[in-house]
Amino acid sequence: AQSVTQLGSHVSVSEGALVLLRCNYSSSVPPYLFWYVQYPNQGLQLLLKYTSAATLVKGINGFEAEFKKSETSFHLTKPSAHMSDAAEYFCAVSEESGGSYIPTFGRGTSLIVHP
Amino acid sequence: NAGVTQTPKFRILKIGQSMTLQCTQDMNHNYMYWYRQDPGMGLKLIYYSVGAGITDKGEVPNGYNVSRSTTEDFPLRLELAAPSQTSVYFCASSYMTATYGYTFGSGTRLTVV
Numbered sequence: 001a002q003s004v005t006q007l008g009s010h011v012s013v014s015e016g017a018l019v020l021l022r023c024n025y026s027s028s029v030p031p032y033l034f035w036y037v038q039y040p041n042q043g044l045q046l047l048l049k050y051t052s053a054a055t056l057v058k059g060i061n062g063f064e065a066e067f068k069k070s071e072t073s074f075h076l077t078k079p080s081a082h083m084s085d086a087a088e089y090f091c092a093v094s095e096e097s098g099g100s101y102i103p104t105f106g107r108g109t110s111l112i113v114h115p
Numbered sequence: 116n117a118g119v120t121q122t123p124k125f126r127i128l129k130i131g132q133s134m135t136l137q138c139t140q141d142m143n144h145n146y147m148y149w150y151r152q153d154p155g156m157g158l159k160l161i162y163y164s165v166g167a168g169i170t171d172k173g174e175v176p177n178g179y180n181v182s183r184s185t186t187e188d189f190p191l192r193l194e195l196a197a198p199s200q201t202s203v204y205f206c207a208s209s210y211m212t213a214t215y216g217y218t219f220g221s222g223t224r225l226t227v228v
Contacts, residue, residue, distance in 0.1 A: 009155060032214045043119075043205055043219030044158075051214055090157065094214060100165065101212040102148075102173070107157040 002027045002093050006106035014114050019063075019078040021109050023091030026072065032094040032101060033074040035065055038108075039087045047089075050074060061085070086113045117141050121206050121220035128196040128227045136191040136223050138206030146209045147189040148217070149173075149181065151202040158205065164189055196227045 007022040025031060032051050036044040048059025055067040065076045074091060088110050094103035122137045140147065145166045150158040150173075160173030164183040178200060180192040189208075193200060203224050207217040 034216060036217075036219075041222075043221045044207075044217070045219070046216040049214075049216050100163075101214050102160060102163060103217075105150075105158040107155055 002031065002095050002104050004091050004093050004104055004106035006089075006091050006109050008109055009107065010110045010112060012112040012114065013081045015083055016080050019076070019081045019085065019111065021076040021089050021091075021111065023065075023074045023076065023106060024072055025074065025091075025093040027093055027095050029095050030069075032103075033065075033067060034092040034094070034103065035059065035063070035074075035076050036090045036092065036105075037061075037087050038090065044090060047076070081111075081113050083113050083115065086111055119206055119208055119218050119220035121204075121223050123223060124221065125224050126226070128193075128225065130196060130198065130227060132196050133192070133194050134196070134225075136193070136204055136206075136225075138189045138191070138220060139187050140189075140206075140208040140218070141187065142208060142210070142218065143186060144208035144210050144218070145186065146212065147183065148207045148209075149179070149189070149191045150205045150207065151175065152205060152222075153202050161191065161204075193225075198227050201225060201227045 005024045034049045035047040050067045058064045091106040092103040094101045119140045148163040149161040162181040164170045206220040
């Protein structure tokens with residue numbers, strides 16, 4: 001069975017600082033991995049996804065994530081935070097089960113950006 | 116291109132009332148999903164559908180029903196609303212399987228009093 005753990009329900013950074021949001025997963029087979037972003041009062045938007053191609057995945061808005069099989073991690077990073085990055089971020093993992101690939105979502109990490 | 120459209124955006128129900136949350140997508144996606152989002156709990160899958168006429172239960176289906184008569188529409192029915200169903204509900208769709216990533220609607224905020 002798959003599961004997702006996002007370390008830290010809140011992460012606070014200063015504008016211009018490195019953003020690091022952690023995601024660890026458990027999966028019995030090579031998974032598909034995703035990061036979604038949710039701005040206030042909006043639905044989730046796909047940031048990036050890993051589907052067994054390059055282990056370093058680049059997404060929108062300058063975010064990227066690296067798939068590390070040995071650590072079962074898929075951490076999200078951005079070199080320099082902007083005020084507009086303040087949002088809720090969700091990691092999701094998907095593996096094949098009965099012909100479907102229904103993802104499991106983490107509980108989310110709220111990114112707070114200070115001026 | 117509207118993507119995934121959910122109506123209504125907000126609703127207050129009294130205990131025991133029923134309602135239908137509407138979801139429509141115009142991307143010809145086969146797969147559609149209903150999630151509920153509660154603070155600090157992430158998203159929980161209620162029901163999903165892999166095509167017209169086919170639906171299946173997710174993690175938290177109790178108290179809900181769905182139907183999928185067309186590719187475009189995937190309504191979620193709440194019968195006998197309870198306070199535990201107070202939540203934000205999201206509809207999503209994907210091309211073929213979820214490996215392509217989801218497109219989400221903007222959500223329906225439901226309060227049961």
